[in-house]
Amino acid sequence: MDEHSHLTPPLSPELEELTLALLHSRGEVERLREREHLFSSLLDSVNTVLWAFDWDAQRIIYVSPAYERVFGRNAGLLMADYGEWLNSIYPDDVEHAAASFAEVLVKGAVEDREYRILRTDGQLRWLSDKCFISRQAEAGKPLIVVGIAEDITDKKNLEGELHRLATTDVLTQSSNRRYFFECAHTEFQQATQEAAPLAFLLLDVDNFKQINDTYGHQMGDVVLQRIAQCGTAALRRGDLFGRIGGEEFAALFPCCTEELALQIAERLQREIQRLVFSCDGTTFGVTVSQGLTSLTHVDVTLDTLFARADAAMYDAKRQGKNRIIRA
Secondary structure, three states, X not given: OOOOOOOOOOOOHHHHHHHHHHHHHHHHHHXXXXXXXXXXXXXXXXXXXXXXXXXXXXEEEEEOOHHHHHHOOOHHHHHHOOHHHHHHEOHHHHHHHHHHHHOHHHHOEEOOOEEEEEOOOOOEEEEEEEEEEEEOOXXXXXXXXXXXXXXXXXXXXXXXXXXXXXXXXXXXXXEOHHHHHHHHHHHHHHHHHHOOOEEEEEEEEOOHHHHHHHHOHHHHHHHXXXXXXXXXXXXXXXXXXXXXXXXXXXXXEEOOOHHHHHHHHHHHHHHHHOOOEEEOOEEEOOOEEEEEEEOOOOOOOHHXXXXXXXXXXXXXXXXXXXXXXXX
16 A cells, blocks of 8 residues: 555645635634724723714614713613713703704714713713714615714813913902903903993902001901902892902993993992901901993093093092092
8 A cells, every 4th residue: 555545635726725715714703803802992991982873863873882981871771762862961052062963964074062961970071072974875875973972071171270270360269350351352342333331340449558567468368359259249240350450350341331330339339348357356347449430432442441440449549438439
């Protein structure tokens, strides 16, 4: 017997090609599994929600695992009812979220959508929710919109804190000088364009140096803080109030006649007169001198109102303090 007769006969070219194809396919399947596992691991680890939406059927057809972490809601309920997503949006933002979502049909992509959501645990979170048309509607095919929703709450909080630091007087928590006049210039321009009434008020704490010298700068700081609180309480919603100097404050009243502005200034005067301070067994009160003026047809800049109010305030000082002078 031939010594090689027991060996397996060589494969036919067709069979060999089929075997190689099967081995290749098995390798491809393994690679696909590895990729799918990697992709699933990535989706599980990021706090970004990937989603796909069937516009015609108005239903979510895919949402990544991060949905439950970010929204604090059950993904199965969302897949069953798109209303779950809508119900999670903060009420004040529902209209904006819906309108900006609809823009994708016109633009093809909307990358500046931001709105707030309410988690089931009561947390309020900010989302950046970009969306894109994945497939244009064709005969027999649905229109698919895909999106990326990212929790940007920390970024929003940081932006808010930076804005607060840039615009707020650290001691009194009222507007600082720069921010007050920035907003006041905007209101002035709007008032002149619309021929709307506008009033400007300056107030200065009477005998403030004496307060600092007698009771100390720390007590002086308390006086300024309490006066700022009075300003916040006495003014209307939409009025501006800020600390523009050491012991000097300013207020701007948009869409406000001079008579109404005077009533507000008098209310502020009374609130400040009611303040009582205690230091080392001694109690004392404070007063302010105020200068009030209103926009006229000859005023071309806010500076002219500021100058008139400033002159009126110093008139109040000269006439005995603790009073309001109109100019």
